[in-house]
Each structure stands twice: as structure tokens, then as C-alpha cells.
Amino acid sequence: MSQAELAVATGHGTVMEASPYGFDKKKLGMWVFIISDACTFGAFLFAYGYMRIGAPVWGTPFGWSSIANGMLMTAVLISSSLTMLAAVRATQVGQRSSASKWLGTTMLLGVVFAALHLREWFKLIGEGWRLFHNPTGGAAQFGATFFSVTGMHLTHVVTGVIALAFIARGYNQGRYDETHVETAGLYWHFVDLVWMFVFPLMYLMNAR
Amino acid sequence: MSSNRELTMSSYVGVGIGLMAIVIVEVFLTFQHLPARTLLSCLLCLASLEAFIAVMYLMHVKYEKPILFWTVFPATMFVLVFLCYVFPDAFRMFSMRLMK
Numbered sequence A: 001m002s003q004a005e006l007a008v009a010t011g012h013g014t015v016m017e018a019s020p021y022g023f024d025k026k027k028l029g030m031w032v033f034i035i036s037d038a039c040t041f042g043a044f045l046f047a048y049g050y051m052r053i054g055a056p057v058w059g060t061p062f063g064w065s066s067i068a069n070g071m072l073m074t075a076v077l078i079s080s081s082l083t084m085l086a087a088v089r090a091t092q093v094g095q096r097s098s099a100s101k102w103l104g105t106t107m108l109l110g111v112v113f114a115a116l117h118l119r120e121w122f123k124l125i126g127e128g129w130r131l132f133h134n135p136t137g138g139a140a141q142f143g144a145t146f147f148s149v150t151g152m153h154l155t156h157v158v159t160g161v162i163a164l165a166f167i168a169r170g171y172n173q174g175r176y177d178e179t180h181v182e183t184a185g186l187y188w189h190f191v192d193l194v195w196m197f198v199f200p201l202m203y204l205m206n207a208r
Numbered sequence B: 001m002s003s004n005r006e007l008t009m010s011s012y013v014g015v016g017i018g019l020m021a022i023v024i025v026e027v028f029l030t031f032q033h034l035p036a037r038t039l040l041s042c043l044l045c046l047a048s049l050e051a052f053i054a055v056m057y058l059m060h061v062k063y064e065k066p067i068l069f070w071t072v073f074p075a076t077m078f079v080l081v082f083l084c085y086v087f088p089d090a091f092r093m094f095s096m097r098l099m100k
Helices: A004-008 A023-055 A062-094 A094-124 A141-173 A179-208 B009-030 B036-058 B064-098
Strands: none
Touching: A023 A062, A023 A094, A023 A141, A023 A179, A023 B064, A062 A094, A062 B009, A094 A141, A094 A179, A141 A179, A179 B009, A179 B036, B009 B036
């Protein structure tokens, strides 16, 4: 007799069968969100590829300084994934102060990433690149695709920093437990994963 | 629930260094001035490798039950691969421009 049948037979309807995934529903919900978000980013990047193939001349505005800035951004994001892992580890062994310290470091690295990102944007805007304007006379779609894809990613980073702030506060106050931190960590690693495609496709493929 | 076979923090730092090394290879290839198609193929392969490492180790899929991988991976790949159906139309647009 299964747990569910036993529950019905004995009148204890609240007994549930264990999840086949072996983890709680928050984490499963985050995985469903990640699948849908991966498809959204995939569609953005495919749209970029479509426009790029269809355009006879494409803008290649990134010199070595921009690529170096992109590498630094990547290093910052990978480091933030490691500090997030440290925070999850600390919550699993109940080290509340250590978890707060690592969550704070992750948020700080997220802010540094956003600042480096905006620096690159302002540099491009200063050179005359806009959403629908190419200062070199090539395809105007470069600005539209670059600013929309990187803007979408930047929005995810900023949202992640805000979410981590709420989770850290709730964890410190005892309202949230280690599963909340682990679920937030899953989102943060996904943002890192997306950047692994955005950097080569949007920066390296458009290097001078 | 993750198993107890997870990596230590120092091993995760090694994973991070490995990911950064792949990025350095990507940048190196970019400045070799390869043909665009070759460069794109190399960059996509390396980015996919990075993503696989991130999903398996940073997102802990390697330490979860296999059902998670088989739920997430085929469905996402199915959608992303089917998006490729639009590309022949992009080549058609390009050819039409050249014919003008």
C-alpha cells in the first residue's frame, strides 16, 4: 500500500507522497522559471543572429579595451557565483553570520558587474551608437540587438541583487531558511550561465 | 535534496578558474581573425561547454536525481533547436539584398 493509499485508508488526507525530484517545491518552481527564461534569452539571441545574417554590413565597435572590460565583467560574475555557493554552504551548516557575509559579497559583485556594464553602455552611447542608429553607417539593428540583449541581462542582474537583499534580510531575521537561499542561488547561477553566451555572441563576434 | 558527494569549496574555485580559462581561449580565438563561420562555431562550442559545467556543478544538477536533468535538458534543447528554423529565412533576406 502506497503512502497516499494509506493516508486515505486511515483518514489522514494530509500525508503526501514524496516529490520524484527529491527537493522542495520552491526549487522546482525556480527550475521551471529557468527553463522559460532560457527560452526567452534563446529567442533574443536567435533574433540577433537572424538580423545579423540578413544584414549586408554589421557594426563591429568593440576594440581591445571593451573586450578586456567584458572579460573583467565575466570574472566578476563567475566570482559572484562562487561567493553564492559559499553562502549556500554556510546556510546548510547554520553559520548565519558567514552566510550574511557571503550574500553581501555576492550582492556587491553584482553591483560591480552592473557598473562595468553601464560604463560600456555609456562609452558606446558617447561614440554615437543608439537603439536605431549606427554612427559608422552600417546596419542600424546592431544597437537594437546589443542594447536589448545586454539590457535584458542587466535587468536580471539588478533583479537578482534586489532579490538577494530581501532573502538575506529574511534569513537574518529567521523568516527564511536555507532552501530560500539555495533557490535564490539557482537564479544567480542562471544569470551567470546566460552571460556565458551573451559575451561571446554580443562582444567577441563584434570585435574589430 | 542534494547528495553528500558534492565538491568542496576549493574544488568549486577550481571550476571557476576553469570557466575563466575557457573565456580566455575564446578571446584568444577572437583575435586570430578566423573566418566568421569558424569563429562562431568555436565560440558556440566553448560557450556550450561552459554552460554545461555551470549547470552540472554550480547549479548542482550532477548531484540531484537524474529525473531533474531528463526533465529540464531535453525540453529546453527541443525549443532552442527548433528556433533554428528561422535561419534559412535570414539567408533568403541576405540574398534578396544582394540581388537589388
